[in-house]
Amino acid sequence: MKNSNKLLYFILTGVVIGLICGWFFGTAMNSVAWMGTLFLNALKMLVVPLIISSLIVGVAGLGDVTKMGKTGGITIVYYMATTGISVILGLIFVNLLQPGVGVVLDAEAPEAANAKMDTTFVDILLSIVSPNLIRSMAEMDILPLIVFTLVFGSVLTTLGEKGRQVIGFFETVNEAIMKMVHLVLYLAPLGIFGLVASKLGAAGGGDAFFHELLKIGKFALTVLLALGVHAFVVLPLILWKFTGRNPWVYMRNTVEALATAFSTASSSATLPVTMECAEEENKVSRKMVQFVLPIGATVNMDGTALYEAVAAMFIAQMMGVDLSAMQQVVIFLTATLAAIGAAGIPEAGLVTMVIVLQSVGLPLDGIGMLLAIDWFLDRCRTTVNVWGDSVGVAVVDELEKKYVEGG
């Protein structure tokens, strides 16, 4: 058996045993949390150097600024289109299934949501330029880092031989970091086991989880159904249509990233693995992996956008508020934008949901209802976020070859 195949089976075994142990042994599984933390920290350690070196090399690999503009344009259009489709899917399911009807609202807005009460789009806009890059790196605040690196990389390409030397340096850094990702992946089976078991255990094990799930079971079902259709029907169709690739083979080759996303609930922490799967397993061209994926992990969040739209509608149904078609268009727009603004970290979507709720005048207390089960749904939507990024890089790779490369 190939080494990567073995690793894949070990990782899947880690997920399954983690679920079983967390389910039956509950809080006792706290004792294995350190394995997960070690794996997660090792991934996070690589994220900042990986993003910086990948984007610099990626931008340089694209050639001139016009080509970067075209490829960037294709990437953004892809992200917006697929995110839009996922929100529409969410809206269709939530209107059909009406999960909020008859549910009693008995919760208060969590503090994190209240703290974000005054967040506006201007704040999101301002957050893309950092006054202190070191602090952004330390806090893993990725969006300003991407903006800085894109500009820095572009400027380097205009500096002739001197610029090429610096790019060469980052090429070596990038290669070294990718080798380190390889090493960290050996920790994945135990790390993923530790993360899944301890998280499910901390939520009180299987019985408590089941109990919480039942309380808003129809809501969870609506989210999972819509996520499922997006992940197993829409995205595979897009992949097949644009690239001719077999979606199931592509998905199988992405499983390491998907399992990491499920266990960490963080697209950013998963980025090293997503890049490794796209380049090594799915053979997507390196320059596209370097350019498209770091941006995708931060701004392309199909699962989060879908979730925010369904959650807002669920809260409206629970309150007996009948949202007009126009208000649902507002939800569509704000959910798409809020997902772009959400960081690739656990439960970031819950916080940016404040913007969606406020846009149609819904109370933040509704977020409290979702809190108990969010740790689980967060994992599911993060997995879809990473799957969307992975499909995106193959599609953009193909379109770039067709429309940008060579002219």
Ligand code: ASP
């Ligand atoms: N945890 C998600 C991610 O990292 C963001 C969210 O929806 O909370 O992709």
